[in-house]
Amino acid sequence: MEYPSTPEQRKAGMAMVRARMLAAHERQIAKGTLTAGDLTLQHRMVEVIKTARIEKGEVLTFKIARHPAAIVESIADARAKWNEFVRRESEMGGGGCSEVGNGGIVRQGKRIVAKISYNGRVWDAKGNEMVVA
Secondary structure, eight states: OOOOSSHHHHHHHHHHHHHHHHHHHHHHHHHTSSOHHHHHHHHHHHHHHHHHHHHHTOSEEEEETTSOOEEESSHHHHHHHHHHHHHHHHHTTOOSHHHHOSOEEEEETTEEEEEEOTTSOEEETTSOEEOOO
16 A cells, blocks of 8 residues: 555545545446445445454554554565655655654554554564564
8 A cells, every 4th residue: 555645645546546436336336236325335344344353453554643554464564665655755855754754553453563663673562673574
């Protein structure tokens, strides 16, 4: 998952995703394979399942300051997402700690599993550096 760097880019990206989803659902409604009620229920169910999986600790999530949490495969995946985020910010003229923040947090459920600092180093919940491949 890529993190848009400005509020305008985030809004534009979400608008594009909503438009694509709406178009796909409208095609399904036109074919008679999806009703308007199913559409609302489908969106609710996706959010309920995602929230339940996160709360039960079945998945790892990675959160960067102002951005929504993303589900990640591993701590290494979270670090790769952080490094990509910093690289993109840097290419756009930002990239300093004051622009991108001081890293992110990897959680399993509500428990902090690791923290990723600005420079991409990974720390466990007690503050000990972790070696991540």
